[in-house]
Amino acid sequence: MNIIKLDTVDSTNNYLKKLANSEENLPNFLTVWTPNQTNGVGQYGAKWLTESYKNLTFSVLFLHKKFQLERYFLLNMLTAIVVAQTIEEMQIPSVKIKWPNDILLEKHKIGGILIENVIRGTNIEKSVIGIGLNVNQTDFSGLPKASSLQKITQKEFDIELIMKSIIRNLRKEFINLEQVQFAEVYPVYEKYLFQLNKISAFRPKEGKDFSGIIRGVLPSGELLVEIENEEIKQFALKEIQLLY
């Protein structure tokens, strides 16, 4: 495996993005890993807070052969599935994926994924797949919705081994990406989907919170929500937040 381990860095995603923009001929699945990420980036510009040396923070470069931008949500689905399955391989059951790609255990967020793409025309040329997984952190004061593998299982884990398993599983899932269809991946994603067919609370970007039943996810990544006395509505990634 090609892994660059840094003692400290602001964000493994930012580091790998810069590297990918400045150097040609980087190997596929090149990984940047640090136990001490000081300014991690989360989805929608949020910060990714992590306790140094206790958690996993790394980014993997994927070089596409030919991959249409409109299929980008497939990358999120496959990565979330890989993280969920790797956790299951560690004999930890009941992993869930909260739309679009938060990793949950017992309704608490233990992991997040941030994929940043280099786009050319209508294709994605390169993807930087950033993964943050709370592993051995036990203090989540002020973060009631967050947890870690150790906090939930009462066991300590080897962070590097988990990362290597995730990379191995990513390689398996991504190797034939060009041929992979949404329809074959979706049933697996749906199996992990948190709150599927259950009443959930949502916070729209504008307006009041509302409740509805999650009925699925479209290839575009849009969430299908059945709202009482209304038709099933679809919501884009940035339009609503699933509360619980």
Ligand SMILES: O=C(O)CCCC[C@@H]1SC[C@@H]2NC(=O)N[C@@H]21
């Ligand atoms: O908001 C989320 O849920 C996504 C969090 C992604 C965090 C990871 S940690 C490794 C990589 N580097 C970053 O700066 N962010 C991602």
